[in-house]
Amino acid sequence: PALQPCPDTMNWLGGNVVVTLGRWSSDFTQVGDGRFVGVSPTTNAIDWTVTITGLQSCGRLYLSPSGQTAAIACSSMENMTTNTFNTADSDIVLYDATQTPPVETKRLGLGTALNAGIQPELTFVSEDVILALTYGGNATAGDTAFTVNTSTGDVTQLAAETMPFVYGGVRCSPGCGDVCLLGDMKQNALIRWQVTDGALTPLSNVNPDPTVGLPPVDIGGLL
Numbered sequence: 001p002a003l004q005p006c007p008d009t010m011n012w013l014g015g016n017v018v019v020t021l022g023r024w025s026s027d028f029t030q031v032g033d034g035r036f037v038g039v040s041p042t043t044n045a046i047d048w049t050v051t052i053t054g055l056q057s058c059g060r061l062y063l064s065p066s067g068q069t070a071a072i073a074c075s076s077m078e079n080m081t082t083n084t085f086n087t088a089d090s091d092i093v094l095y096d097a098t099q100t101p102p103v104e105t106k107r108l109g110l111g112t113a114l115n116a117g118i119q120p121e122l123t124f125v126s127e128d129v130i131l132a133l134t135y136g137g138n139a140t141a142g143d144t145a146f147t148v149n150t151s152t153g154d155v156t157q158l159a160a161e162t163m164p165f166v167y168g169g170v171r172c173s174p175g176c177g178d179v180c181l182l183g184d185m186k187q188n189a190l191i192r193w194q195v196t197d198g199a200l201t202p203l204s205n206v207n208p209d210p211t212v213g214l215p216p217v218d219i220g221g222l223l
Contacts, residue, residue: 003032009060018061031077034058048101056089059120065129065174070097076119083137085117115139123172126198131180136164143167145182149158161186169219
């Protein structure tokens with residue numbers, strides 16, 4: 001009863017706007033299991049609801065290039081005293097996006113395997129490869145970036161920082177330049193990779209605007 005909906009991020013799925021609900025109490029001492037809802041822009045009503053049982057603090061529902069698979073990352077509730085995450089409550093979950101509502105097909109077990117809170121942002125490198133991030137605080141002092149193969153579960157670490165909460169904004173453009181970008185607030189730069197058959201090759205970093213002095217914290221794109 002203490003939980004509020006806390007609508008957060010959105011994405012399109014078919015004719016619905018998918019809204020992720022944060023489900024926090026007003027004092028942020030309690031959080032509910034992850035949840036996202038399909039809202040009809042025509043009727044302004046919720047058409048369906050999906051609960052991500054056992055995982056908390058989830059991000060946007062992302063779609064694969066084909067639109068057939070969806071993925072959502074949940075970080076769990078941060079312990080504000082130790083700045084650590086409950087890794088058992090953190091993971092990336094896959095869904096069959098061709099069904100309404102989307103049907104859960106697989107959990108990748110990444111929070112436990114990496115001993116880290118998985119950041120709520122991710123991006124599809126290809127149909128079966130996801131680029132995702134961890135928070136520092138558990139196994140590592142700083143954030144990390146990695147890819148995971150959704151078919152095999154194989155994880156490849158790509159980058160690591162020495163501080164937490166400095167990676168933000170991650171986006172890939174499969175089939176349109178085939179480049180992945182990640183904002184690094186500590187370096188005040190965009191980290192770049194070239195995509196080749198689902199594998200990432202490092203490119204030189206880019207300073208997005210040396211005249212402003214504000215670090216990149218998110219990356220937008222046109223759909």
